[in-house]
Amino acid sequence: MKREELMVAAIKNGTVIDHIPCGKLFEVVSLLRLAEVQTGSIMIGCNLASSKMGSKSIIKIADKFFSDAELNQLSVVAPNVTLCIIRDYEVVEKRRVSLPQALKGIVRCGNPKCITNNEPMDTHFHVVDVDKGVISCHYCNKEQSLDSVKLV
Amino acid sequence: MAESLVTIATLTREKIDYLLEMAQEFEKHPNRKLLDGRVVATLFFEPSTRTRLSFETAASRLGARVIGFTDPKVTSSTKGETLKDTIMMVGNYADIIVMRHYLEGAARYAAEVSPVPVVNAGDGANQHPTQTMLDLYSIKKTQGTLENLNIYMVGDLKYGRTVHSLLQAMRHYNPTFHFIAPRELAMPEEYKLYCDARGIKYVEHEDFNEDVISGADILYMTRVQRERFTDLMEYERVKDVYILRESMLGKAKENMRILHPLPRVNEIAYDVDASPHAYYFEQARNGLYAREAILCNALGITLEEVRADQTIIL
């Protein structure tokens, strides 16, 4: 294990989310509702040196395993994160996140005249172009880029 | 099976053809008792007298009773009631809801939460499917077919939702489009990409004259509104360019018909009204038949049932 990663204590079982851009750390925290996680300790490392990214953030969540749907939400803010599933201090699974076909209740519609911005309801988007990160609102049909959308 | 109508963009060709056939039955006999005992609610969160009158006439001619509101000021939405609550409440009273709303996507949402079918009578700049159905009906009636036609769209192609919906609905019928508009109001890129992706041919023009329109089967006029321009100098330059006059019809094909969603302001000169090419008033009348079909289909009444209907009032 690299020295930078050792700066954040190892966990016995749980989930590690690595290669988070530092500016996106708090969005990842809120998307996964980490403030509500009660199962075990959560360690967050910020501004760590990374050969790939310059600097990065990492989150280790002990004794917590997320569903694919929960993890794939991260693709909206940090599409290049690495996920590691840890069991008994070993990485048993390593994977990337992928943009789900539908995004429900995750991002806000950029159209101020959209019903979703004027009614207490969940937003709903369809992914139009995975590579370019283009999504379209299920309600008002406006296409928008993932780079410009805000989380709900 | 009862079903809502939110958009034309996702309707199959079979469904569009089916609804047009049903509308044809209603043109033969518009007055019936097919909806006797039913209650149609027209909820207009934004006023639109023409669309409301057309729906209410369609419902009345089929024997339904109509409830609803036309002025959002008298409803509780100004007291902060959500759209969902209004729809749930009205859904207890009516068999079907016809809704016009100023917010985009309101119809989709209403259809999702409503216990009864919802017909979209326009949701902001988004969709207005019954207008498109009557446009299609008018095109088919005047040309005898929807296939292989030259459709010329003129005026505000940027904000005009009727031209966008018509463009999407025509995708099934191998059209050739001509987009005639000032640069500021040109057809948006996303609709040109939509055509490209489906192999639909289109030509763009800034000029609007006798020669440009000589190949048209359908000339679909829209209004160029002052408030759409960021550059008022540009508006002054083009405001009189996209006006259709009788003198421009000399080279028109005999079958060419002029459509307009109405109301017009000055984009079609009055001397065009007497031309055999003018069709916009009949077009509005076709809205009655199209909406009779849409109401019946939404309530689960089939084409066979309409054909076998014994309730016709002669």
Ligand SMILES: [Zn+2]
């Ligand atoms: Zn939207």
